[in-house]
Amino acid sequence: MKSLRLTIFLLLASTVPYAAQAADLKVPATVTAGNGLSIPTSGSGEASLYVVGPGTAIKKKVQLGQDVQLTADELKNAGRYMVFVDSGDSATFFVTAGPVGSIAFLARPSRVPAATPNVISGTAFVFDKYQNLVMHPEPVKFELDANGMSVSRTETTRNGIAYTKLDSSRKEGAAQFVASSGSASVRRVVQEVASDPCNLRIHAERDKGSILVQTDPIKDCSGNPVPDGTIVTFTSLDAKGKSTVDARIKRGVAQAQLPASSNATISVAAGVVVGNEIRWGGGQ
Amino acid sequence: MKPFLRLAIVVASVAGVMFLLPRHNGDGDHVLAAGRPEVTLNIQNATPRQVEDSTQKAVARDYAAAWQALADALEQNRPDLLGANFVGTAGKKLGETISEQRKAGLHQRFQDKGHHVNAIFYSPEGSAIELQDTAELQIQVLDGDKVLHSEDVTVHYVALLTAAENSWKVRVLEAVPEF
Numbered sequence: 001m002k003s004l005r006l007t008i009f010l011l012l013a014s015t016v017p018y019a020a021q022a023a024d025l026k027v028p029a030t031v032t033a034g035n036g037l038s039i040p041t042s043g044s045g046e047a048s049l050y051v052v053g054p055g056t057a058i059k060k061k062v063q064l065g066q067d068v069q070l071t072a073d074e075l076k077n078a079g080r081y082m083v084f085v086d087s088g089d090s091a092t093f094f095v096t097a098g099p100v101g102s103i104a105f106l107a108r109p110s111r112v113p114a115a116t117p118n119v120i121s122g123t124a125f126v127f128d129k130y131q132n133l134v135m136h137p138e139p140v141k142f143e144l145d146a147n148g149m150s151v152s153r154t155e156t157t158r159n160g161i162a163y164t165k166l167d168s169s170r171k172e173g174a175a176q177f178v179a180s181s182g183s184a185s186v187r188r189v190v191q192e193v194a195s196d197p198c199n200l201r202i203h204a205e206r207d208k209g210s211i212l213v214q215t216d217p218i219k220d221c222s223g224n225p226v227p228d229g230t231i232v233t234f235t236s237l238d239a240k241g242k243s244t245v246d247a248r249i250k251r252g253v254a255q256a257q258l259p260a261s262s263n264a265t266i267s268v269a270a271g272v273v274v275g276n277e278i279r280w281g282g283g284q
Numbered sequence: 285m286k287p288f289l290r291l292a293i294v295v296a297s298v299a300g301v302m303f304l305l306p307r308h309n310g311d312g313d314h315v316l317a318a319g320r321p322e323v324t325l326n327i328q329n330a331t332p333r334q335v336e337d338s339t340q341k342a343v344a345r346d347y348a349a350a351w352q353a354l355a356d357a358l359e360q361n362r363p364d365l366l367g368a369n370f371v372g373t374a375g376k377k378l379g380e381t382i383s384e385q386r387k388a389g390l391h392q393r394f395q396d397k398g399h400h401v402n403a404i405f406y407s408p409e410g411s412a413i414e415l416q417d418t419a420e421l422q423i424q425v426l427d428g429d430k431v432l433h434s435e436d437v438t439v440h441y442v443a444l445l446t447a448a449e450n451s452w453k454v455r456v457l458e459a460v461p462e463f
Binding site for chain 1: 459
């Protein structure tokens with residue numbers, strides 16, 4: 001009787017091979033994003049296979065001994081993937097980014113003074129068409145084009161990022177700042193404006209009981225007119241004390257009326273720039 | 285009261301107080317708030333801009349919070365838990381993961397054993413920082429309460445964080461084979 005029971009048990013056991021027997025999973029170490037993958041399995045029977053990774057959580061019934069197909073869409077996100085079957089075997093692989101498909105470009109600042117060294121910074125983050133950061137080195141060309149004058153520099157990405165610093169051009173105006181890599185290109189506009197005033201000069205004349213002080217046309221050292229609205233400060237110092245008047249540049253010049261004085265020293269400043277001094281009085 | 289019982293009460297009380305004390309060191313590069321993963325952030329290799337002390341502290345704090353949110357969201361399959369910590373590509377991909385997990389009836393459980401993080405890039409204008417993170421994790425994939433797969437692993441991540449109103453948010457988080 002005992003041997004009969006054992007025989008029946010062995011017979012029954014041999015009819016249950018489909019409960020997944022040793023599924024040896026062989027996967028490559030890395031797969032490029034957007035490429036499908038065929039995973040060979042060994043063993044026999046039906047099993048559940050799981051794939052868990054970034055943006056992915058798949059459970060599928062598979063026949064052991066046959067290849068399991070993962071589609072390009074299932075492997076589009078870069079990162080680490082775990083693949084395992086319910087019989088216990090498992091493997092991991094990485095999906096890595098494909099070729100450059102897009103760029104995120106930070107250009108700072110949006111408004112800069114002309115003729116200033118290393119004042120414009122550009123940072124490019126390169127992604128593939130699935131928005132995976134491209135970790136392998138890629139050249140990025142930065143190009144600044146202002147008033148027909150073009151400056152370009154090529155930098156190589158490290159861990160998906162390239163950056164540069166460029167001088168602003170001598171002439172004011174809207175500069176086109178472009179970062180490009182492969183077929184991807186992004187454009188930003190950097191407004192270049194006149195820098196600090198250069199050779200700030202004033203002249204004065206008597207005017208109905210006061211002193212009318214006016215600047216020459218105010219320009220930066222590259223000859224760009226300093227924008228209207230910029231504050232210019234006029235100061236008069238005499239025996240009675242100090243008088244200060246702030247005036248805005250209007251149509252390229254600034255002017256102010258200072259209290260009449262028989263003997264005063266008049267000066268002018270705009271921001272950190274100090275102009276000439278006039279000694280007023282004694283027939284001047 | 286028996287001496288053994290008294291001793292047990294004293295030990296339990298001390299252990300309780302130790303547990304409740306905030307666990308920060310004085311350097312500001314090491315964050316282990318209650319419930320948050322341990323993040324050790326080294327800023328010595330950051331270029332082209334040097335990372336300020338306040339930024340170092342904020343990045344370590346917010347990166348730890350992001351990992352806590354990630355673990356909670358993937359375990360509970362709740363994308364709303366990601367919201368404040370992840371933006372852009374990282375937020376979108378984690379949202380997709382949760383959506384796919386729900387469809388498959390799965391969830392993941394992370395036991396976070398700490399992150400050794402190097403800041404490698406800090407943008408000239410200070411609005412973006414890139415990190416290399418070596419994370420010690422136990423990752424479990426579950427179907428309901430049943431653990432389908434469990435592994436203790438060291439994973440290398442590259443993370444890109446951008447400055448928001450008053451915090452740093454994770455914009456890119458990708459595991460890589462090596463640095």
